[in-house]
Amino acid sequence: MLRTLLLAAVMALGLLLPDTAAAHAVLVDSLPAPKAKVVGSKVEFNLHYNSRVDAKRSRLTLKGPAGARALEVRQGKTEADLAADIVTLAPGGYVLHWDVLSVDGHVSRGQVPFTATER
Numbered sequence: 490m491l492r493t494l495l496l497a498a499v500m501a502l503g504l505l506l507p508d509t510a511a512a513h514a515v516l517v518d519s520l521p522a523p524k525a526k527v528v529g530s531k532v533e534f535n536l537h538y539n540s541r542v543d544a545k546r547s548r549l550t551l552k553g554p555a556g557a558r559a560l561e562v563r564q565g566k567t568e569a570d571l572a573a574d575i576v577t578l579a580p581g582g583y584v585l586h587w588d589v590l591s592v593d594g595h596v597s598r599g600q601v602p603f604t605a606t607e608r
């Protein structure tokens with residue numbers, strides 16, 4: 490009963506606010522792609538969004554076997570792209586966490602898991 494009410498409330502909210510969600514930066518595609526395998530000797534990151542993003546106020550954090558590290562973020566090919574690179578990455582499983590400010594002033598977040606291999 491409570492669950493049904495909650496679900497109805499959530500659905501009603503979704504119907505009332507269809508535009509605000511669409512305005513946030515949504516990840517369209519990424520390099521590495523989710524669950525991709527990359528060679529760890531040089532990894533290039535590129536995140537492409539559906540809208541312009543502020544590279545100076547966006548953060549990329551890489552979590553892996555040796556812990557978390559912040560990447561140096563720069564604007565990518567277009568104003569809707571963020572880029573970063575790493576020269577060496579030990580083999581293992583990683584998750585790239587993105588925390589992005591879009592032009593509408595809203596922050597959105599997500600993550601891209603991938604694996605680094607020797608060769």
Ligand SMILES: [Cu+2]
Pocket residue numbers: 509510512513514593594595
């Ligand atoms: Cu927004």
